[in-house]
Amino acid sequence: MAISERLSGNEAVSFAIKQINPDVVAAFPITPSTEIPQFISQYIANGEMTTVYVPVESEHSSMSACVGAQAAGARSMTATSSCGLAYMFEMLYIAASNRLPITMACVNRALSGPININNDHSDSMGARDAGWIQIYAENAQEAYDNFIQCVRIGEHKDVHLPVMACQDGFITSHAVERMELIETDKVKAFVGEYNPEKYLLNPDEILAVGTYDTPQYYMEHKKAQTEAMKNARQVIKDIAKEFETISGRKYDMIEEYRMEDAEYAMVIIGSSAGTAKEAIDELRTAGVKAGLIKVRVFRPFPLEEIAAALKGVKAVAIMDKTDSFSAAGGPLGAEVKAAIYGKVDGLVAANYIYGLGGRDVRVEHIKLVFDEIAELVKSGKQPETYKYLAIRE
């Protein structure tokens, strides 16, 4: 029987880490992910976990410790947010290029500045090209479920890549929700033991990790890395199916909500998907054929799934909770437009920047977006390249 609980996103992820009981956790506190290393430290102090906790002096060091531990053959985990993730930037690439399946709880928070501790996606979106798999949660339940699956995805023999399990800071990480936990024996059986083929502490084999790569080899290693990211698509789907058998909950690359006959669609990531679903229910009641595509997996990017879901749609609003300062929109906007190029004809695609630095996004904001894209279709006008949602001007 599943365990019915009421937990915050941070509590849920910490509980997942306790159930998995990894070999090493190395983390440095930063709002809003601080509670995760705090809870784990308590679990360890209470004798509830046998994990080695490495108390580091910075996030550069926490990721370095995870890189070293994972290369040594230990299942390693960390948690961070915002500037902490930015401080890991160099080591994120080391972890990915050395093919070390570290699992990170990333609690999304705006990057400074102006300094701000609240939620948006500028931190993990800034690291989107680091070579990590990125999976985003809508709520605490998904944060918990995703984290457990992330361990298996990264460690899969066809993947061997680190994974970020992202949830929205405060909105998800600190709000307490009713949710279901899976029994610890089932979680342990699902995740299994970490048995890498090659690891530094193996006394029977010689191994060098992180060696210099000359121009004759670098591109071939990058090709292998990008193929691993492609492989992750199938692995994510397979592991989601297996996870369904122990949890009863379905997961995929994207989640489609009321998209079957939708004329107007929204593409969104994270907790605001919940708000959008409420807005869509109200719009449907009013006779508007609105639907939602929630991007659960951002890396690898679900380009085929998104293009297929948008077939037959008249207009789409692509919602970015970060600005890439390309002066051409946000990263989700750019990648969704690339995904539909040549695949979906005549679709009006508007890109919105919303919810930066914890700005509240309410049902009426989402309805306003649907009004605006419907108006574009009616008037035959093209949207602005991108715009800020509900900005004071």
Added chain:
Amino acid sequence: MKDNLMKNITPDNKWQDLTPGGFIYASGNSAEFKTGDWRTATPKFIEEKCKQCLLCVPVCPDCSIPVVDGKRLDFDFDHCKGCGICAKVCPFDAIEFVKDGE
């Protein structure tokens, strides 16, 4: 993922045949990486002036002065990068340092 034990990786290998992350499943193979062609100047060993004091040996950053039975031999030009430290340290002018093209 290809996971074969490769001790002799060459630039002819396809990406599928390289080890994940460029891991190297062997040790002591830096000797296989020839750095001698980086040289723009070359030390010249003048054996008749050499007193075999061996001061040059430990200062060589590339271990390119082989020693056999307590005596140094001519340079290992496969790995000598031509830094010239050995010529500076030699008290007997037994190492001449010649810039290429001179």
